[in-house]
Amino acid sequence: MRVYVPASFAELARFHADGVVPTTDAVLAEDTSEEAEYDALMEAAVLSAERAAATDDPRRVVIAVDVTTPGVNAPLADVASVHVDPAPGADPDDDLAWYARQEIAILLGE
Secondary structure (H helix, E strand, O other), X not given: OEEEEEEOHHHHHHHHHHOEEEOOOOEEOOOOOHHHHHHHHHHHHHHHHHHHOOOOOOOXXXXXXXXXXXXXXXXXXXXXXXXXXXXXXXOOOOOOEEEOHHHHHHHOOO
16 A cells, blocks of 8 residues: 655655654555545645745655555655655645655755
8 A cells, every 4th residue: 555654855864864764644545546646645745845844945745655554664665756846945736756765865965
């Protein structure tokens, strides 16, 4: 099952360093349709914007994770993709950029 974890950019960096992503606050899609998955991604993006607003980098970050049990820590290897605003100050109606798990270090500037 895929879940969508809202995060700030700083949280993404911490999850990457720790090697795990907590899925406690993850958003679940109503079903496996593309529309339901997109709706869950966008709901997580709204939650991410609320978290990121108080940080130095207000970009929305959503981490898509494949889990068997929602609500537990998932290893970084279970991350399917990361969705991030293309730039700080991006319009909330803009699409999020897609990154593969293998690109997280590049995204973080490591």
